[in-house]
Structures are given as structure tokens and as C-alpha cells.
Amino acid sequence: MRAVLTEDGAEHPADIVIVAVGVAPADELATSAGLECDNGIVVDQHCRTSDATIYAAGDCVNHLSPHYGRRMRLESVDNAFEQGATAALNLLGIPRYTTRCRGSGQISTT
Numbered sequence: 001m002r003a004v005l006t007e008d009g010a011e012h013p014a015d016i017v018i019v020a021v022g023v024a025p026a027d028e029l030a031t032s033a034g035l036e037c038d039n040g041i042v043v044d045q046h047c048r049t050s051d052a053t054i055y056a057a058g059d060c061v062n063h064l065s066p067h068y069g070r071r072m073r074l075e076s077v078d079n080a081f082e083q084g085a086t087a088a089l090n091l092l093g094i095p096r097y098t099t100r101c102r103g104s105g106q107i108s109t110t
Contacts, residue, residue, distance in 0.1 A: 023075055025060040038062055040073045045097035047087035055091060057083035 004012045025040035036042040036050035040062035047055045047063075058080035065072050082098055089096040 023059065025062075025073060027060055030056065030060075038071075042071075043083075046090045046095070047083050048090065055087035057087045 002013065004014050004017055006012070025037075027035075027037045027041050030041045030049070031037050033054075034051070035054065035056075040060050041049055041056040043049055043056050043061045043063050045064065047057050047061070049056050059073065059075045061083065062071050062073050063083070064070070065074075086096050086098050
């Protein structure tokens with residue numbers, strides 16, 4: 001590959017191109033249960049949904065990222081493990097929240 005051609009016809013020279021394709025959250029069950037969903041199941045920092053007795057974790061959740069200062073979904077195994085542990089401890093009555101936002105490598109372009 002020598003360049004990336006965009007929809008507007010612009011050509012951008014490139015030595016390497018990395019394509020990452022996201023996934024759509026499977027939140028149909030949560031929606032039918034009446035949980036708040038917006039690009040995934042909305043959770044707080046404890047992985048608690050809009051129903052305080054239901055927790056969610058992993059690729060399907062939309063959480064507030066302190067790092068980015070906005071709500072987001074993060075499709076990564078590491079994130080799923082972190083949120084799963086957070087949800088489990090909170091379900092056991094051990095208050096826990098996470099401020100970490102780990103995921104795939106970040107590439108910066110200028």
C-alpha cells in the first residue's frame with residue numbers, strides 16, 4: 001500500500017495502514033429489561049446499571065472514562081477483566097471502582 005484514498009478523493013501517503021473495526025454492543029436484553037442504554041449499557045464507576053441491583057461489565061457497557069473525560073465503550077479483554085472484577089466485588093458488598101482506562105494501543109498522527 002502506498003496511500004489511503006478517502007471518500008472525498010484526497011490521497012494520504014502512508015508506509016503502513018492499520019484498520020480497527022469496532023463492534024456493536026449487544027444490549028437488546030438490557031433494553032428489554034428497562035435498563036438505560038446509549039451505545040451500550042450505561043454503568044457508573046462501580047459497574048452498576050440504571051437498576052441498582054443489576055451490574056454489567058465488558059464490551060457491552062458504556063462507562064465514564066476519567067482519562068478521556070467522556071462516556072465510552074472499550075472493547076478490550078483487559079477492560080472486561082477489570083470491569084468484571086469491579087462488578088463482582090461490588091456485588092459482594094466490597095465497594096470498588098476503577099479509574100483505569102486500558103485498552104488497545106493508541107496511535108497518534110500529525
